[in-house]
Amino acid sequence: MIDLRSDTCSRPTPEMRRVMADAEVGDDVYGDDPTVKALEAAVADILGKEDAVYMPSGTMTNQVAVRTHTQPGDAVLFDQAAHVYVLENGGVAAFSGVLPRPLPGVRGIFTPADIDAVIGVPHRFFPTTVTAPARLLCLENTHNNGGGAIWPLEAVEAATAAGRRHGLATHLDGARLWHATAATGVSEADYARSFDTVSVCMSKALGAPMGSCLVGPADFVSRARRFKQMFGGGFRQAGLVAAGALHALEHHRPRLGETHGLAARFAQGLAQIDGIEIDPASVQSNIVRYRLTHVAAGGLVDQAHQRGLWMLPSGADAIRAVFYLDITERDVDDALRIIAQAIDASPRVGAEQTARGAGY
Numbered sequence: 001m002i003d004l005r006s007d008t009c010s011r012p013t014p015e016m017r018r019v020m021a022d023a024e025v026g027d028d029v030y031g032d033d034p035t036v037k038a039l040e041a042a043v044a045d046i047l048g049k050e051d052a053v054y055m056p057s058g059t060m061t062n063q064v065a066v067r068t069h070t071q072p073g074d075a076v077l078f079d080q081a082a083h084v085y086v087l088e089n090g091g092v093a094a095f096s097g098v099l100p101r102p103l104p105g106v107r108g109i110f111t112p113a114d115i116d117a118v119i120g121v122p123h124r125f126f127p128t129t130v131t132a133p134a135r136l137l138c139l140e141n142t143h144n145n146g147g148g149a150i151w152p153l154e155a156v157e158a159a160t161a162a163g164r165r166h167g168l169a170t171h172l173d174g175a176r177l178w179h180a181t182a183a184t185g186v187s188e189a190d191y192a193r194s195f196d197t198v199s200v201c202m203s204k205a206l207g208a209p210m211g212s213c214l215v216g217p218a219d220f221v222s223r224a225r226r227f228k229q230m231f232g233g234g235f236r237q238a239g240l241v242a243a244g245a246l247h248a249l250e251h252h253r254p255r256l257g258e259t260h261g262l263a264a265r266f267a268q269g270l271a272q273i274d275g276i277e278i279d280p281a282s283v284q285s286n287i288v289r290y291r292l293t294h295v296a297a298g299g300l301v302d303q304a305h306q307r308g309l310w311m312l313p314s315g316a317d318a319i320r321a322v323f324y325l326d327i328t329e330r331d332v333d334d335a336l337r338i339i340a341q342a343i344d345a346s347p348r349v350g351a352e353q354t355a356r357g358a359g360y
């Protein structure tokens with residue numbers, strides 16, 4: 001099976017499994033797992049922040065970040081298709097009791113004007129007591145639902161400056177920030193500089209089995225550790241998995257550009273297939289989203305799966321494929337062949353059945 005559903009489908013390599021088996025461990029809830037501490041120090045250093053806390057998932061680092069930054073009843077601004085908004089099961093409402101204020105990003109990227117429009121213009125006649133106070137602005141880079149789109153550094157700085165002007169704290173969902181750096185050469189620390197806090201994922205294309213880190217000022221991270229425990233994230237001999245993450249930082253992070261090459265090769269091949277609509281130039285990192293002109297996404301995904309290729313439907317007429325280090329160029333070429341066959345084998349449908357979804 002060629003599995004392009006997600007870069008979370010990467011498997012630990014034999015070398016990674018060896019360092020995990022040999023990892024020195026302790027009880028992380030008591031704060032004495034040396035491998036977790038080494039990972040937290042390494043990630044804080046890369047991101048240029050004071051401290052970091054390792055948690056079981058990226059969803060948890062985002063949710064803990066929102067909880068630590070806000071009080072119930074506060075408003076939080078993020079893109080309308082942000083992971084923290086649409087792919088974390090309503091967590092910000094359930095765990096933090098905050099009011100989402102979605103911004104009309106294009107492939108996840110919004111502008112200072114979008115932020116200003118949500119905040120509004122104060123006037124002495126307008127009671128401040130009727131609107132939820134905006135406390136937090138979240139960005140996502142690279143943007144998952146935006147098809148791996150990369151925020152330009154100037155756009156990041158403009159958006160965070162606008163947030164600060166309105167008194168907002170700023171959080172970056174950098175699950176795939178490593179990919180923005182691999183694609184542009186702008187360091188993770190430069191992308192992170194204008195944010196108070198950042199979360200980064202170790203289990204996406206980096207290839208570690210699990211976990212994410214939340215980084216920021218030492219006092220923030222120490223309050224976040226309390227919510228990590230409250231949310232059930234205290235994991236004991238977590239050094240076993242932290243060792244895999246440290247290995248991935250050293251050995252896989254420098255190779256992420258290879259996954260962008262695979263995504264580009266895939267997109268160029270797709271553009272040659274009748275029934276597919278894609279601009280290969282729109283592929284900026286390791287995620288490819290493409291549209292279908294005359295077959296339904298669900299049916300095509302099923303036909304491809306029967307032929308050995310696994311992808312994710314992404315709306316009625318769109319499909320997502322994600323590339324990671326386990327995938328080879330040969331897999332890409334095989335995938336393209338399977339997709340062409342699967343389109344031929346799928347029934348043609350009318351425009352109403354491939355009606356455009358949310359714009360991604």
Ligand SMILES: *Cc1c(COP(=O)(O)O)cnc(C)c1O
Nearest residue numbers: 057058059060083140144173175
């Ligand atoms: C995958 C992802 C997360 C969540 O990470 P999990 O470890 O799967 O919980 C958060 N943000 C973005 C942008 C992601 O792609």
